[in-house]
Structure formats: structure tokens, C-alpha cells
Amino acid sequence: MSDTGVLTSLGAVNPLDPGQRLLVVGGGYTGQRFAERLRQLGADVVVTHRRAPAAAGELPFDSSTGLLPSASELQGISHLLVTAPPDRQGQDPCLSSLKPLLDGLPLQWTGYLSTTGVYGNQRGEWVDESTPPAADLLPRSQARLQCEQAWLNSGWPVQVFRLPGIYGPRRNNLLALQRGDARHVHKPGQVFCRVHVDDIVGALLHCLRLPATQRPSILNVCDNRPAPSSELLGYSAHLLGCPLPELQWFEAVEGNMSPMALSFWRDNRRVSNRKLTQALGYALTYPSYREGLQACLKAEAPD
Numbered sequence: 001m002s003d004t005g006v007l008t009s010l011g012a013v014n015p016l017d018p019g020q021r022l023l024v025v026g027g028g029y030t031g032q033r034f035a036e037r038l039r040q041l042g043a044d045v046v047v048t049h050r051r052a053p054a055a056a057g058e059l060p061f062d063s064s065t066g067l068l069p070s071a072s073e074l075q076g077i078s079h080l081l082v083t084a085p086p087d088r089q090g091q092d093p094c095l096s097s098l099k100p101l102l103d104g105l106p107l108q109w110t111g112y113l114s115t116t117g118v119y120g121n122q123r124g125e126w127v128d129e130s131t132p133p134a135a136d137l138l139p140r141s142q143a144r145l146q147c148e149q150a151w152l153n154s155g156w157p158v159q160v161f162r163l164p165g166i167y168g169p170r171r172n173n174l175l176a177l178q179r180g181d182a183r184h185v186h187k188p189g190q191v192f193c194r195v196h197v198d199d200i201v202g203a204l205l206h207c208l209r210l211p212a213t214q215r216p217s218i219l220n221v222c223d224n225r226p227a228p229s230s231e232l233l234g235y236s237a238h239l240l241g242c243p244l245p246e247l248q249w250f251e252a253v254e255g256n257m258s259p260m261a262l263s264f265w266r267d268n269r270r271v272s273n274r275k276l277t278q279a280l281g282y283a284l285t286y287p288s289y290r291e292g293l294q295a296c297l298k299a300e301a302p303d
């Protein structure tokens with residue numbers, strides 16, 4: 001299926017009513033994909049970037065420099081999706097800088113993209129939305145949890161979407177294998193969870209189409225199959241028909257890893273998507289990395 005075909009399969013109804021307008025704070029990987037799909041459905045969407053606006057529908061916003069959109073540019077915003085992560089001080093860029101401008105708006109829905117890192121290390125056990133965070137959260141996960149709380153306490157109708165590793169077109173390990181910089185590291189018992197970017201888009205649209213009273217305040221958005229990263233790399237090499245890089249045991253290479261890379265290997269958990277797929281009835285387009293990587297391969301194939 002082509003990239004456009006995939007987006008088209010994510011439901012054909014504009015979730016916004018005429019006159020409603022959605023602001024995406026942070027037109028990065030997921031924010032841009034979501035905006036693209038909503039625009040295809042006919043919705044009025046504006047997206048912020050830290051660089052100067054380069055096209056219609058783009059607004060400037062950078063909390064670190066104080067670059068803000070004007071009140072008139074935000075006129076009529078009824079829905080908000082926040083994709084910007086906490087800043088270096090652990091504060092939410094949107095709440096710390098945009099809130100005075102947003103306070104005047106009649107927000108009917110706010111989606112906040114968070115991370116499943118807030119569950120911390122659960123030693124490979126399953127977690128769902130009711131699982132309390134582990135006691136020894138990483139500092140960045142602690143900051144994220146505080147940002148989630150700040151949004152949930154903001155007084156607006158907020159949904160927090162907890163995401164695992166995001167992959168999709170132009171962001172996947174097929175590309176790393178093709179570039180020759182994939183690492184084949186294995187730590188026995190360690191799994192990672194992930195989600196295809198179009199299932200984030202699909203889950204957001206699904207929630208927007210639900211009656212407001214049925215939208216959960218916290219929702220995991222991940223696929224069905226937690227798996228070791230070595231398993232994914234093996235499948236990617238199989239799809240490409242290329243050799244796997246030599247296996248490296250985690251224990252043998254951890255001493256050469258950056259603190260950031262090490263922190264990802266510290267947490268081990270299996271994240272349940274039952275609320276999304278069973279209670280809310282969302283059908284994943286990519287139930288596992290297998291379907292997702294196959295689609296990435298097709299989307300990236302030369303015409």
C-alpha cells in the first residue's frame with residue numbers, strides 16, 4: 001500500500017465540525033503526520049515549528065527563545081495536540097509559554113503525547129494504564145509524569161496518550177541496515193514496545209470521533225507484540241535480504257554505550273493496549289512490527 005493509501009485507510013470522516021480548528025504544537029514526525037491526515041479529511045489545521053514558518057498553515061513557536069504565535073493567529077482554535085517533549089528543565093514548553101494565549105480559547109479537546117517511559121522498569125511484566133510508576137523512575141520519565149499531571153490538572157479536557165518507540169516511513173531499522181549503522185545487540189529477557197506512527201494517528205482520530213464522555217484521560221497506544229530489538233532487526237534483514245550485523249551481547253558492549261542509550265536498556269516492560277483495542281474498539285493497522293515494517297519497505301521502495 002502506498003503512503004497515501006495507508007493514510008486513507010485510517011478512516012474517512014473528518015472528526016472536526018465545520019468552524020472547528022486544530023492546533024498541533026510541534027510539527028515533528030508524529031505531529032506532521034497527524035496534521036497531514038486531518039487536512040486530507042478536510043479539517044482546518046495549523047502546526048507550530050521552531051523555525052520560521054515556511055508554508056501556509058505553519059505558525060512559529062519556540063519556548064526556549066520566546067518565539068510565539070500571535071493571538072489572532074490562534075483565533076478559533078477548538079482542539080489542540082501537543083507533541084513537544086519536556087524542555088531541558090523538565091517543564092512542558094506549551095504550558096510554560098503558550099498557556100496565556102491558549103487560556104482565551106474554547107478548547108474542546110487536548111491530546112498530549114507522552115511516553116510509556118512513565119511506567120519505569122517493570123522487569124518485563126505487563127503494565128496497563130492503572131499500573132503505578134516504578135519507584136526508581138529515570139529523571140526524564142519523572143519530568144514527563146509531572147508534565148502529564150500538569151496537563152491533566154489544566155482544567156481543559158485532556159487526553160494523555162502514552163507512546164512506546166515510534167517507527168514508520170523514514171524512521172525504522174530497515175534504513176539503519178541499509179545505511180550500515182544498525183547495531184545487533186541482544187540482552188536476554190529484554191523486550192521493547194513500539195507503535196507505527198499511523199496507528200498513533202488512527203488512535204487519535206478514533207478518540208476524536210468518540211463522544212467526549214467516552215474518551216479516557218490516559219491511554220496506551222502501542223502494538224500487540226513487545227519483542228527484543230534483535231528480533232526486529234532479524235526480520236528487517238529478512239525483508240531486505242541482507243546479512244545481519246554480528247550479534248553483540250549487551251553485557252559485552254554496555255561499557256561503550258552513551259548514558260542515553262543505556263537508559264533505554266534499563267527499562268523492561270510489556271505495555272498493554274487492551275483499553276485502546278478492546279474497550280474502545282480501535283483496530284490496529286499494524287498489530288506488530290511485521291506488518292509495520294512490511295509497509296515501511298513498500299512506502300520507501302523506489303517508484
Ligand SMILES: NC(=O)c1ccc[n+]([C@@H]2O[C@H](COP(=O)([O-])OP(=O)(O)OC[C@H]3O[C@@H](n4cnc5c(N)ncnc54)[C@H](OP(=O)(O)O)[C@@H]3O)[C@@H](O)[C@H]2O)c1
Nearest residue numbers: 026027028029030050062063083084085093115164165166
Ligand atoms: N520518538 C519516539 O520513539 C517516542 C517514543 C515515545 C514518546 N515520544 C514522545 O512523543 C512525542 C512525539 O514524538 P515525535 O518523535 O513525533 O517527536 P519529534 O519528531 O521530535 O517532534 C517534536 C516536536 O516538538 C517541537 N518542539 C520540541 N521542543 C520544543 C520547544 N521547546 N518549543 C516548541 N516546540 C518544540 C519540535 O519542533 P521542531 O519541528 O522545530 O523540531 C517538533 O516539532 C514527543 O513528546 C516524544 O518525546 C516519542
